[in-house]
Amino acid sequence: MTELSDLFRRYLAQTSDSPIGLEIVRAEGSWLYTADGRRYLDLIAGIGVSALGHGHPAVLEAIERQMRRHLHVMVYGEYVIESQARLAARLAHLLPPSLSRIYFTNSGAEAIEGSIKAARKFTGRRALAAFDGAYHGDTAGALSLAGNPAFRAPFAPLLGPVLHLPYGDIGALAAIDSSVAAVVIEPIQAEAGVRIPSTAFMSALRDRCDQTGTLLIFDEVLTGLGRTGVLFALEHFGAVPDIIVMAKALGGGLPLGAFAGRDEIIGTLSHDPPLGHITTFGGHPLSCAAGLAALETIVNEGLPARAAKIGEYLRSRLLALKAPEIAAVRGIGLLVGVDFRSADFAHRFVAETIRRGVIINWTLNADTVVRLAPPLAVAEKDIDFAIAAMRDALEEARIQSRA
Ligand SMILES: Cc1ncc(COP(=O)(O)O)c(C=O)c1O
Numbered sequence: 001m002t003e004l005s006d007l008f009r010r011y012l013a014q015t016s017d018s019p020i021g022l023e024i025v026r027a028e029g030s031w032l033y034t035a036d037g038r039r040y041l042d043l044i045a046g047i048g049v050s051a052l053g054h055g056h057p058a059v060l061e062a063i064e065r066q067m068r069r070h071l072h073v074m075v076y077g078e079y080v081i082e083s084q085a086r087l088a089a090r091l092a093h094l095l096p097p098s099l100s101r102i103y104f105t106n107s108g109a110e111a112i113e114g115s116i117k118a119a120r121k122f123t124g125r126r127a128l129a130a131f132d133g134a135y136h137g138d139t140a141g142a143l144s145l146a147g148n149p150a151f152r153a154p155f156a157p158l159l160g161p162v163l164h165l166p167y168g169d170i171g172a173l174a175a176i177d178s179s180v181a182a183v184v185i186e187p188i189q190a191e192a193g194v195r196i197p198s199t200a201f202m203s204a205l206r207d208r209c210d211q212t213g214t215l216l217i218f219d220e221v222l223t224g225l226g227r228t229g230v231l232f233a234l235e236h237f238g239a240v241p242d243i244i245v246m247a248k249a250l251g252g253g254l255p256l257g258a259f260a261g262r263d264e265i266i267g268t269l270s271h272d273p274p275l276g277h278i279t280t281f282g283g284h285p286l287s288c289a290a291g292l293a294a295l296e297t298i299v300n301e302g303l304p305a306r307a308a309k310i311g312e313y314l315r316s317r318l319l320a321l322k323a324p325e326i327a328a329v330r331g332i333g334l335l336v337g338v339d340f341r342s343a344d345f346a347h348r349f350v351a352e353t354i355r356r357g358v359i360i361n362w363t364l365n366a367d368t369v370v371r372l373a374p375p376l377a378v379a380e381k382d383i384d385f386a387i388a389a390m391r392d393a394l395e396e397a398r399i400q401s402r403a
Helices: 003-011 057-069 082-094 108-123 140-144 149-155 170-175 199-212 263-270 285-300 303-320 343-355 380-402
Strands: 024-028 031-034 039-042 101-105 127-131 162-165 180-185 215-219 243-246 257-261 326-332 335-340 369-372
Touching (some): 057 285, 082 101, 082 257, 082 285, 101 108, 101 263, 108 140, 108 215, 108 243, 108 257, 108 263, 140 149, 162 170, 170 199, 180 199, 199 215, 257 263, 303 326, 303 335, 303 380, 335 343, 343 369
Parallel strands (some): 127 180
Antiparallel strands (some): 031 039, 101 257, 243 257, 335 369
């Protein structure tokens, strides 16, 4: 064990008893380089963050420029900060017109919290609705919406009341009534094992929210900024939410989240009382500068369309493995789930694939599903490398399963 690994294990709070524990010394493009001289293909992009891959020159240059002008100068919302204002304006022009008032946060979970507060204050209602399998972050409010009861139970009581509805079930939407302030939904669920609902479901949900005066909140923390083959996943459904939540790729590799909606919804947080929702570091100048450079690159280089194309290639190569252990390959753009028939096999497959130099992981709420979310600019030859590693990993996992 190296000195750093020892410090990591001894002093850093651990989130599980089996961290991947790679000692990263450098990252470039789709590749991570470790202290033992190995390199790993990053097929999860820091869980959906590094849309441009690692160390993109446009992002590094923007960070360097901003760093030399200034870092933090004031809590969010008091001073005019160029990178914040320009990123907000750019997002507002790319989003549907009703989503053009933007509140920046530090993270996805914090943006979910802000969207819940805005919805409750705007509607004067308390109840919330969310879906089974959902993941919206781990702060107490966001956790209240989590679709897996095992993660909620140790921390109860959380926010309430929350209706937990079956994802994709049109019939269940009747439970949303005029006591519900907001329905929070991932337009495509990731941690639930990559689930894509029908357009009919999404339009029925929009209709039900309109009938009951309930706000519809799309959590596009993972799906936003090109990952699903379009800039925002809402484009797949033709349904516009009342609030959109973003994070992950939004900061170009630095921490940044945001929620956006109509003036009268987001504006409710600025009065009665004023400063009723504030954050010190939200919309950090450096994060916004990096995020703006990343967003311009994603748009100018047509990366959403590229994600759609290379995602199709990745899914076709996975299917061509013809592994009997794989029950299904699902996905859209570069958010892909490989659903195994057994959780044990899926875990062996992940470990063996990582051993062969390709980083993948399983999903939080579906233990048979392995998730792939590579950088949007991942090269076709890198996909070929990953598939070769996975073929060997499947073989090794089979041997272990028979032992
Ligand atoms: C869909 C979704 N929402 C919210 C979050 C929480 O974001 P963060 O980890 O930045 O708080 C995540 C994180 O994985 C996510 O995938």
